[in-house]
Amino acid sequence: MDFFFNPKTVAVVGASATPGKISNVIIRSLKDSGFAGTVYPVNPKHDSVEGLRCYPSLAEVDSEIDVCVFAVPAQLVPGIIEGSGGKVRGAIIISGGFKETGEEGRGLEGELHELVKKEGVRIIGPNCMGIYDTVSRLDTFFIPPDRMKRPGPGGLSIISQSGSFAVTAIDELAAEGIGVARVVSYGNMIDVNESDCLEFLSGDDSTRAVAIYMESVSDGRRFVEAASRCSKAKPVTAIKVGKTPEAAAAARSHTGAMAGHYEVYRAALRKAGVLELDGYEDFISACKVFGSAPATKGERGGRRVMIITDGGGMGVGIADRCSALGLEVPPLSDEVKEDIRWAFPPYCSMANPMDLTGSATDELFGRALESTMTGDYYDIAIVAALWGPPALTDDLAGVLAQRARIIDKPVLLCSPGGEFTRSKFALFRASGLPVFPSPDEAARAAALIWRRRELS
Amino acid sequence: MDFFFNPKTVAVVGASATPGKISNVIIRSLKDSGFAGTVYPVNPKHDSVEGLRCYPSLAEVDSEIDVCVFAVPAQLVPGIIEGSGGKVRGAIIISGGFKETGEEGRGLEGELHELVKKEGVRIIGPNCMGIYDTVSRLDTFFIPPDRMKRPGPGGLSIISQSGSFAVTAIDELAAEGIGVARVVSYGNMIDVNESDCLEFLSGDDSTRAVAIYMESVSDGRRFVEAASRCSKAKPVTAIKVGKTPEAAAAARSHTGAMAGHYEVYRAALRKAGVLELDGYEDFISACKVFGSAPATKGERGGRRVMIITDGGGMGVGIADRCSALGLEVPPLSDEVKEDIRWAFPPYCSMANPMDLTGSATDELFGRALESTMTGDYYDIAIVAALWGPPALTDDLAGVLAQRARIIDKPVLLCSPGGEFTRSKFALFRASGLPVFPSPDEAARAAALIWRRRELS
Numbered sequence: 001m002d003f004f005f006n007p008k009t010v011a012v013v014g015a016s017a018t019p020g021k022i023s024n025v026i027i028r029s030l031k032d033s034g035f036a037g038t039v040y041p042v043n044p045k046h047d048s049v050e051g052l053r054c055y056p057s058l059a060e061v062d063s064e065i066d067v068c069v070f071a072v073p074a075q076l077v078p079g080i081i082e083g084s085g086g087k088v089r090g091a092i093i094i095s096g097g098f099k100e101t102g103e104e105g106r107g108l109e110g111e112l113h114e115l116v117k118k119e120g121v122r123i124i125g126p127n128c129m130g131i132y133d134t135v136s137r138l139d140t141f142f143i144p145p146d147r148m149k150r151p152g153p154g155g156l157s158i159i160s161q162s163g164s165f166a167v168t169a170i171d172e173l174a175a176e177g178i179g180v181a182r183v184v185s186y187g188n189m190i191d192v193n194e195s196d197c198l199e200f201l202s203g204d205d206s207t208r209a210v211a212i213y214m215e216s217v218s219d220g221r222r223f224v225e226a227a228s229r230c231s232k233a234k235p236v237t238a239i240k241v242g243k244t245p246e247a248a249a250a251a252r253s254h255t256g257a258m259a260g261h262y263e264v265y266r267a268a269l270r271k272a273g274v275l276e277l278d279g280y281e282d283f284i285s286a287c288k289v290f291g292s293a294p295a296t297k298g299e300r301g302g303r304r305v306m307i308i309t310d311g312g313g314m315g316v317g318i319a320d321r322c323s324a325l326g327l328e329v330p331p332l333s334d335e336v337k338e339d340i341r342w343a344f345p346p347y348c349s350m351a352n353p354m355d356l357t358g359s360a361t362d363e364l365f366g367r368a369l370e371s372t373m374t375g376d377y378y379d380i381a382i383v384a385a386l387w388g389p390p391a392l393t394d395d396l397a398g399v400l401a402q403r404a405r406i407i408d409k410p411v412l413l414c415s416p417g418g419e420f421t422r423s424k425f426a427l428f429r430a431s432g433l434p435v436f437p438s439p440d441e442a443a444r445a446a447a448l449i450w451r452r453r454e455l456s
Numbered sequence: 457m458d459f460f461f462n463p464k465t466v467a468v469v470g471a472s473a474t475p476g477k478i479s480n481v482i483i484r485s486l487k488d489s490g491f492a493g494t495v496y497p498v499n500p501k502h503d504s505v506e507g508l509r510c511y512p513s514l515a516e517v518d519s520e521i522d523v524c525v526f527a528v529p530a531q532l533v534p535g536i537i538e539g540s541g542g543k544v545r546g547a548i549i550i551s552g553g554f555k556e557t558g559e560e561g562r563g564l565e566g567e568l569h570e571l572v573k574k575e576g577v578r579i580i581g582p583n584c585m586g587i588y589d590t591v592s593r594l595d596t597f598f599i600p601p602d603r604m605k606r607p608g609p610g611g612l613s614i615i616s617q618s619g620s621f622a623v624t625a626i627d628e629l630a631a632e633g634i635g636v637a638r639v640v641s642y643g644n645m646i647d648v649n650e651s652d653c654l655e656f657l658s659g660d661d662s663t664r665a666v667a668i669y670m671e672s673v674s675d676g677r678r679f680v681e682a683a684s685r686c687s688k689a690k691p692v693t694a695i696k697v698g699k700t701p702e703a704a705a706a707a708r709s710h711t712g713a714m715a716g717h718y719e720v721y722r723a724a725l726r727k728a729g730v731l732e733l734d735g736y737e738d739f740i741s742a743c744k745v746f747g748s749a750p751a752t753k754g755e756r757g758g759r760r761v762m763i764i765t766d767g768g769g770m771g772v773g774i775a776d777r778c779s780a781l782g783l784e785v786p787p788l789s790d791e792v793k794e795d796i797r798w799a800f801p802p803y804c805s806m807a808n809p810m811d812l813t814g815s816a817t818d819e820l821f822g823r824a825l826e827s828t829m830t831g832d833y834y835d836i837a838i839v840a841a842l843w844g845p846p847a848l849t850d851d852l853a854g855v856l857a858q859r860a861r862i863i864d865k866p867v868l869l870c871s872p873g874g875e876f877t878r879s880k881f882a883l884f885r886a887s888g889l890p891v892f893p894s895p896d897e898a899a900r901a902a903a904l905i906w907r908r909r910e911l912s
Contacts, residue, residue: 279773314624388624
């Protein structure tokens, strides 16, 4: 498997010279991403593609091929692999038209399966996006960069049965300033499956957290083993879709997956120490918190939330959401109140939520964060900064980030509002604090941190 | 009450010539908003403010004053009203420093209460933002326009006990292209309360839907009566915060409200036909759907959702969310399938969710919407458009909006993703279709439409 994540040579079969074509986008990406290995375009119709020498067939390539990308019609793939003279180690088959399309497609998959057994080639796909990897710089995702931004380097790895889900999620993460390590879209899993990926990611030093999108698993027992091992080393979260019979039927027509009984999956995830996510929003939130925030600390289980805001009503609403999610919002102890009262103007409410009011300043926010989160009273802070107060400046993000480093506990920002507010998100992202557009999402993110802790 | 929403004369007491000061922002807003009545700045220190003649006291103003805005220290307010010679009909008291600050503040509120009884003046506030009204063009919200965008005209009216909540919500709605009619932030409700506002809005032709943020109500029985009358005429939704004892305590320090037992509120809202919202996100979603989408139709109760997407995995995930929220995602009937199969390429899955795949076009989306939503099979459509497919163009929004008008049922768009995707939101908004950044929010919005129908 390792050669998929550390390839020296990549061939692209069906290499096209036409901008926008799948194979052309991939070749351009490999050139632009800074991929350090050798790229071999393969197409009998061209002498060169994007300035690279183009080979008439795999047989002409004078090297072993670590990763061979196929963006040709499904029925051609088995023949091309067979004719390669055994030099293909790993294949990424982008093309659809296999088992998700019915009888004939299933036959084709059978042929590929034989090849895996006979020739020892490993296959990712078919019907997938392949790999986007900021460590090796491999990028077989074929959406042009103007339509899908690529995230920068980070500690989060994602494995996804759905290509469009992976594309959408990493595009959103890129916009949110969250970096990734390895992203694998494995599609119909004729060979490489979620367990193979998890086994690799368990031991991968570049990966500090894993997020999974799955419709089905290939082998339940192996998955529980692989996921258990991985979740002992780093946070593993997963969204399982196709929970109802109707949705499961839709998943079948999507990747040919037998989604199975949801309750079985649910139990398997829990057993494996994998935090189950509830939908797309949760998935993005999990990527934000485990991709950027330090693990939650605190003796009493990580569920005690401190809320700091300059909008009283927003604070009360967040307290409600937290309670509904099983988190605690303990009042400030008299001891803490006495300790910190002197440091705040009289109009600030010394309570949880703490309301700094419309007279809030950057420094008051920083002080509120540090003075309440020091000591073992709270595990997670939610800071809801509304940008109405005129004294707030662009320094707020830096002030909060600096105090967050001192207190060494998760600090989740939320900043609901319109254009002015949204223009400030980049500041928070740049300072390394996860920022959520709504208070509800921040509360759900806090719950994810706590639930992850409960699992491990 | 009506003079608050149709004022001919507005005085601003404590009018400042300093940009950024509360009273100065309000005077500028009244000049910029196109307010057609007369504005009287009042301040003995100035001869003119922002080019308007400034009066030394209310006694010097030679007219009845429909709305008198107070942005002066709390303890000065009763004396100024008493000295006005009875010409003030309605007062908006922006200033805080009343019951929410304790004993002395409560005394001041008592004095104001006496004035209401004795002089017949009506009071909004204290401790509030007042009114933002696109019909009368009154705007006492004192956040400068660069920090808070004002929504354009629309059919949605909002009443809010929390000023910062109202500010944040309308700023977000402005960014989302949702218009409003009347927005009232009534704060500590020494006089005008939620029931007064509801009674006015019930009969207000400019208001087609009402959204409420409340921490408490002044008079439960009157609220149920007023809300019942209003909800018979138009959708009324409400978020009640301070559900837990801790959050209720925080609400008390915020607006001095006794938040009371949540279960009592919950029952009262249900009895009054008011759709209860679960948090800030729900509030914004409700504003989007009742502020723009037509009421759901369909014989069987409005819970049948059709999902159309070009991202198979996203569709399956939405089906899961819908089921979890009590909605139905019925499969396409064989009859419909037969009817429409010819109109779609073979790679499109004829199912619910319908997956148009990465080969989707604007026209395929439009065709899918019209052909599945015509007839009495589905009540609500969720269209999840991912922008990866290269054939999708900026026409998509117009195509969908045109088909939505034909089918005359709610069509909710969601378009998760990053920068490219977000750059397309404005197109959907401009075409009048509500757009949600995540599939989860679109599913929750569909549930709101259905639950609202169940209530009425």
